[in-house]
Amino acid sequence: MKKLEAAVAAAEAYCKVNAYDCHAVVTNAESQVIQFFPARTYHVDMKIGTVLTSGVVAECLASQKRVSRVIPQKFFGVKLKVIVEPIFEDDGTLSGTVSLGTSMNMQDSLHNVAQSIAATAEQMLATAEELAASADRLAVELNRVKSGGETVLAEIRRTDGILKFVSEVADNSNLLGLNAAIEAARAGGQGRGFAVVADEIRKMAVNSSQSVKDIKTILQKIQSETQSVVGTITAIAEMGKHQADATVEISDAIQQLTTTAADLEKMAEIS
Known part of the structure; x- marks a missing residue:
């Protein structure tokens, strides 16, 4: 199983093991959403098949490095900490990204x-x-x-x-x-x-x-x-x-x- 496929399968588990409410997004190398698991207490307008041409996912794919951002409350109703990690296959090929957005209500x-x-x-x-x-x-x-x-x-x-x-x-x-x-x-x-x-x-x-x-x-x-x-x-x-x-x-x-x-x-x- 490729790492990208494993990330797709594990997206729900990422959210469930997190101590705070969060959502998970997995994209391919073309920045297209191939897996999305929503949060419980806030809404992110995200659908499988959407191409993310800008934002933290696009930045991660361009830099091929981890990107971490705090998203202000005005966008999703809560302040989020979003971390996007690039996915590299065993041969070094960039196959996509996995991102986790976590509510900062408890932290605040x-x-x-x-x-x-x-x-x-x-x-x-x-x-x-x-x-x-x-x-x-x-x-x-x-x-x-x-x-x-x-x-x-x-x-x-x-x-x-x-x-x-x-x-x-x-x-x-x-x-x-x-x-x-x-x-x-x-x-x-x-x-x-x-x-x-x-x-x-x-x-x-x-x-x-x-x-x-x-x-x-x-x-x-x-x-x-x-x-x-x-x-x-x-x-x-x-x-x-x-x-x-x-x-x-x-x-x-x-x-x-x-x-x-x-x-x-x-x-x-x-x-």
Whole structure:
């Protein structure tokens, strides 16, 4: 069996094994259609016996090389990818052509979907990168606030020594005032003025001691609240770090989605 005859016999099989809807045309060396198998979803006005004096078949016969063209939608209602292959017999004689026209509807749909996915992925990637940058800045600022809170706690703890010193001074002043009052009492009338001074010293010592207690209570409350704030900030800082890490993972996933969209777009093209 000659190759041209085999192509005629196999035209229907060419179309059935193609994953996309297509039509097949076989011509002889004189560009006359000797076999035609139509597509299912579009119509090509082709009849056996028609001589194709122009177009891709004529070009293939003239060049004796494969010809590949994309036919715009306006001609057949769908965009087609047409490939025409010359048929050479075993002795090298050009005996005809076999051509396959394939609908590009599916490819165009995949191409559009891939472009849409790529555009959405790029937008999501930009948003994720912005979120990651914001999360990093937030983590830095929270750490700065945390450091400031820890500094405040350290300063509050330093006041314990000062308050202790003032309290000791107050206690000693109270003791000195008491001793002075005793000595003034022994001195009788001559020690009345000194007794007044001693009494004022004791009052000042008592007031100082009470003030130290009040200040210590206030500072303890401040310390407790500051510790609570620092603990909250620490928790938020950890959350910010986790958010930054999660955003990086999201960015990687979106980048992978972009790559997948590019691969899908390549798959949508017919070589």
